[in-house]
Amino acid sequence: EVKRGEGRRGKQRLRVLPSAVLSNPVLESLDLDRNKLKHIAGISKLCNLKKLILSKNEIVDFPDEIQSLVYLEKLELNQNQIRVIPEGVFSHLSRLKHLRLNNNRLCALPRDLAACQGSLQYLNLSNNLFRAFPQPVLQLTSLQELHVQNNALRQLPRELFQGQSLKMFKANGNPLKEPPSEVCAGGIQQILNYFTQLQDCSGQEDKRVKTMFLGASCTSGKSPASVGFFSWLAFKIRLTGQIRKQLLA
Template structure:
């Protein structure tokens, strides 16, 4: 293992045998075009590379690390998704959060068949590649603090357990995403959601799943409830604090609470 932190290094040219981990975080790298010079001997032994909190604008040659299982590129200045990652067939964890990435090209994720953990939060993503659901082993995905309007490319991630999409531009959530029985944690606050309503989303994953399950099971019976207060504005009225919507069979769909003054 080699660790170099909190330095002002601006270039690296190292030949190391039997290297299993490389930590170069918290430095001032701007470009790693010649990263291949780090791994001339026994490349197959390197499993983890940490390059977080530098000033990287691009990274080339990383695909040489064929057995790399964890890569941390977070807190850099990447504006383009590093397509060399497509050659990391053994990669299981990828941290690329807190960069300036706007788009991810197609044909990146189909090659990352073993990817389980992906952190893409705090970038500038406006859309996801349509083939993102090819990461069938993905169980953790963080897309918070982006500009996403659509999550359809995530439908089909059958092993996904945790999904974070807070503070995006989502107005609707895909129904099929919540028919996934593996999903155990979902966070979507800070979005202009209309379907499901924000009140439903505030109730958590179970309420969202119940909402979509109800739509799927008996769509013709879906109805809306409208409340009106009649009379002059200063007249005394009761305050609506809570409403529960229930089928005639007695099965509860969801319950909403309203703040009282």
């Protein structure tokens, strides 16, 4: 039996969407988690959906019919096998507040995720294959909670922490170098302190590094580019270690 305002899965594990569900356009909430769904054909008929739960299925291809669900506020596709999200879906989901994509095989996000910048408050990207921080996230100015645990991230952008909206950030389980993992474990304020000190110290050292760069290149016979790079690298390693000690003291 399907209720007027809400559809929920039964005990039987579904492989296709039930016709009874697809013929009920008044549905506002549909929970189909823990099934065996691989394809979500016909979901565009449920044009009044506000909440769609498709977690713990066998979905490989992101269901692009979701772009028709213009009233959608909550979308959960976690614990599937999704590798790619096509462009042109999120540009229609300007009311989306909550998005779970964790435990998939994603390594990038579509640029049009930025269309949710005025609405999206929660985003979970943990347990995926991200090696570089997904740039569209930086445009989500309303984001309050972000999870990127257990990816392959080595660096986080300073811009992520310069806005006022982000309240919770989790990044453990990444091989982070900047900021170091120990700093990230201290929370958003600790990360902000790290970037602030890094910027201040970098400014103070600019002249000294430049002098080393020019002087060494004249006396050693080495090219300015190689000397400059190694001088900068040594300074960067030393500076990161100093800031880490200060923040963790």
